[in-house]
Amino acid sequence: MAFIIIPWILFIRILALCSKSDANVSAVIAFGDSFVDSGNNNYIPTLAKSNFKPYGRNFPGATPTGRFCDGRLHPDFISEGFGLKPILPAYLDPTFSISDFATGVSFGSASTGYDNATSDLLKVIPLWKEVEFYKEYQTKLRAYLGDREADGVISDALYVINIGTNDFILNYFARPLRKSQFTVEEYQDFLIRIAENFIKQIYSLGARKLSLIGLLPLGCFPVERAMNIRNPLNCLEERNKAALGFNGKLNATVTKLSNELPGLKVLFFAEIYELLLQFITRPSDYGFEVVEKGCCGVGLVETAVLCNRLNPFTCPDANKYVFWDSIHPSQRTNKIVVDELMPRLKQVFL
Numbered sequence: 001m002a003f004i005i006i007p008w009i010l011f012i013r014i015l016a017l018c019s020k021s022d023a024n025v026s027a028v029i030a031f032g033d034s035f036v037d038s039g040n041n042n043y044i045p046t047l048a049k050s051n052f053k054p055y056g057r058n059f060p061g062a063t064p065t066g067r068f069c070d071g072r073l074h075p076d077f078i079s080e081g082f083g084l085k086p087i088l089p090a091y092l093d094p095t096f097s098i099s100d101f102a103t104g105v106s107f108g109s110a111s112t113g114y115d116n117a118t119s120d121l122l123k124v125i126p127l128w129k130e131v132e133f134y135k136e137y138q139t140k141l142r143a144y145l146g147d148r149e150a151d152g153v154i155s156d157a158l159y160v161i162n163i164g165t166n167d168f169i170l171n172y173f174a175r176p177l178r179k180s181q182f183t184v185e186e187y188q189d190f191l192i193r194i195a196e197n198f199i200k201q202i203y204s205l206g207a208r209k210l211s212l213i214g215l216l217p218l219g220c221f222p223v224e225r226a227m228n229i230r231n232p233l234n235c236l237e238e239r240n241k242a243a244l245g246f247n248g249k250l251n252a253t254v255t256k257l258s259n260e261l262p263g264l265k266v267l268f269f270a271e272i273y274e275l276l277l278q279f280i281t282r283p284s285d286y287g288f289e290v291v292e293k294g295c296c297g298v299g300l301v302e303t304a305v306l307c308n309r310l311n312p313f314t315c316p317d318a319n320k321y322v323f324w325d326s327i328h329p330s331q332r333t334n335k336i337v338v339d340e341l342m343p344r345l346k347q348v349f350l
């Protein structure tokens, strides 16, 4: 029998070596908005969709998947960077199952926010509901892998969180309700309390490794520049300030939480705000040519249904653009951002 047993032991050792050499990040699990939604909104009744051309033009197979981009999003690149799938599937996509989701899944929903009033605007998935889906996912994962292995996946997963943009650009600065109730500082505090509860909640469900990018310079998004009446096409500094203020508070909160909650590690990449600003102020250093408008359409208003293939103005080469549409970074921007994040993520989480 020895000649059968020995190869099996070798085989198991080799398997163990292979999985170890890759990553002690078992899965990438994303929460948030269009920066991480890989197609969940395709399966809910909302106008916040992008599962049509020219979205996905530079995605494998030139497929419009529901990602608000010409190609892949930053969680896709992070997953690939850890030796996992190059494409993070959407939880609501019926073509995937728990065997796929066991190594990564996105619960993100384009157009959502921390604030329930933000997700209500376009009837998308509120953050609390993303957490409900995550609980359901855990149940399926336990049934699929058994309790012990599932617990390992849950605690070794990297949780990629990107949310808050829409609370400011779709809600606070665009609608009267929240502005009549809160100053910008008060609204930041209101969102931070929700963020804190959210992190505590996923921690209590087993999450231990978190990565947050914070808000980008929102006032320089093409859609915001288009609204600058006083200095046409310049950044709206007030909105950049709101984003920076929010990032400072979020940084303080996650630092506090990582001290309070045993085993919790959070990487907060506040410097991505600065990196985006560098793309915008010194584009040629990064190989970009156009920063003040997106590639899709005339580039100042088009996103979702307005960015469609009937639009004759869409640019031929999105790689020259920081923004793909009037709100969302191009695939090339996402890739450069992840090239910045990956060494720190590996250093801390492997």
Ligand SMILES: *[C@@H]1O[C@H](CO)[C@@H](O)[C@H](O)[C@H]1NC(C)=O
Pocket: 024, 152, 156
């Ligand atoms: C991953 O790392 C954590 C913390 O260092 C450790 O507790 C866990 O057992 C590791 N998991 C695997 C699968 O190596």
Ligand SMILES: *[C@@H]1O[C@H](CO)[C@@H](O)[C@H](O)[C@H]1NC(C)=O
Pocket: 116, 128, 194
């Ligand atoms: C958002 O809505 C959910 C479900 O109704 C509720 O449980 C939660 O408390 C609300 N969040 C806030 C901050 O009001």
Ligand SMILES: *[C@@H]1O[C@H](CO)[C@@H](O)[C@H](O)[C@H]1NC(C)=O
Pocket: 248, 251, 252, 255, 270, 271
């Ligand atoms: C985040 O907070 C920590 C602890 O207070 C501080 O050391 C760090 O400089 C802060 N980073 C940013 C970008 O604000």
